[in-house]
Amino acid sequence: MSDADIISAMRRKAGVGRPPPDVQPMSPAKALRLAMAKAAEDTIGLVLQVLDVTEERSAISRLPGQVPDNALLSLLEGPNNAYGLAVWDKNAVSAIVEQQTTGKVLNLPPEDRPPTATDAVMCSELCNRVLRQFETHVAEVADPPEVAGFHVAAQLREARSIAIAFDDVPYRLYRVSVKLGRGGREGEVFFVFPYAAPKPKTMDEGAGDFSSTFQNVVLKSEARLDTVLHRVRLTLADVTSLTEGMIIPIPREALSRVELRADDRLVSRARLGQINGKRAVRVVLCVEGDEEDLGDDMFGAGDMGGLSGPSDFPALSGMGDMAGAADDLPDLGGLPPLGAMGDFPAMGDLPPLGGGDLPPLGDLPPLGDGEGFPAMGDLPPLE
Known part of the structure; x- marks a missing residue:
């Protein structure tokens, strides 16, 4: 038996019974886990643990009914006039505000109230950082979803405003369950993106002659x-x-x-x-x-x-x-x-x-x- 055969046999014996390495390929759920944990730590020093991430396809008619009461609705603006949505429930909003004002997440239950403009401003930096991190990590996926280029644009006051601000197209909904702070306050965050990138609006055939046509009509007016x-x-x-x-x-x-x-x-x-x-x-x-x-x-x-x-x-x-x-x-x-x-x-x-x-x-x-x-x-x- 040669030396090469002996080394190969020893390697096989050493690896018997060992489980394969637990290295999961990158996926949208994994990218969102990494993005939220890192963004919370980097921006406000908040300890955030992602418990679960689910992805589903939703419609504009279903979105308002899926929003929790007194949640912060952040309108996301993307490329080609595309719009998305970030939803932070009251537990998540209170934890972010308490971390920035007191330096920690309190053990007291959050106040049951509608979010204010101040709450929206204090959450916007973290939301934008999550979006940038998510965009970076999800780019490693073989067929990444269209989530690049979105940022916080405004606060929606009511869930019924979603039907006004959004086009009636399919949407990709990421539902994220999180644990906030060392006390373990649980919250829920939604991220909504168009399921497919909107097609850029092209001019109709003959629209390039609009200027001359308009001029002719005006010049022939009485x-x-x-x-x-x-x-x-x-x-x-x-x-x-x-x-x-x-x-x-x-x-x-x-x-x-x-x-x-x-x-x-x-x-x-x-x-x-x-x-x-x-x-x-x-x-x-x-x-x-x-x-x-x-x-x-x-x-x-x-x-x-x-x-x-x-x-x-x-x-x-x-x-x-x-x-x-x-x-x-x-x-x-x-x-x-x-x-x-x-x-x-x-x-x-x-x-x-x-x-x-x-x-x-x-x-x-x-x-x-x-x-x-x-x-x-x-x-x-x-x-």
Whole structure:
């Protein structure tokens, strides 16, 4: 018999009757045991022993009924807008708080009360450390569950809030029974994660053209522009004394200071004139701050103190005599009322108003012929 055979026989005899080494492979339950014990010791010096770990598949409808009374509900936020949950029963919460405030877990039974925001803050560091340790250890599993990247985001006040915060998908529930402190206070902790990682939301086909489609829809929307030739300021007494035939003077400079307004906001200024026998306005640049500067200058307050007209027309300053003077008004040639634009007489048919303030419409400055009128793309910017 050779030396090699003798050594091999001795090794076999030495190993007879011995049990195989008790080395269990890594599993989610083992990873959670290690994570909770180490995290409790490292963060707050708490002696925590895991008694049992069970894993089950649960639904969103069942989760609220599995939460113990007066438990701390910590909402966990993960990658791709995934949400999980950490549940600490009142025994676990009281032990964590007592360890941080008194340095040990008391032998007295915990108070039966809802958890406060202070309790949530004092438990958040330990919870985050457990999640990081669990993520590290469970990565050694052949097919690890999707538990990476979760952290404490907020406290849920009631169990019924779970149905609001969580999507209706399957969830992976880890139920952990623990013994806390040297006195051996028993508690229960839940960790809930989505059973499968949520798929990132992708844009629907053709959604990349949303911007251009939206722009096209907006540009085809109807927009209303109002043209304001001039504004006057009158006292309430002057307004209530207006009668048919009175003349409201418009200064000549108003023709070059027409307003284009949309929803009563100044869009641009314009100049009044004619083109091809029709009234028209030419858009001009609206300088920033023009709307704020529409004061007495724009309204022509110097010319608008009252109404004016022919020499025999009474001024508004004598409002007391207006009732009798109205009968003496001169005939203005049968002008139609200033109503709808469709009833407005043709430009060549309007008689001069006199007074020298407003030129005949035939003398309005031309805007140029039809070919010379600028296209929309050639207009100056309104900013």
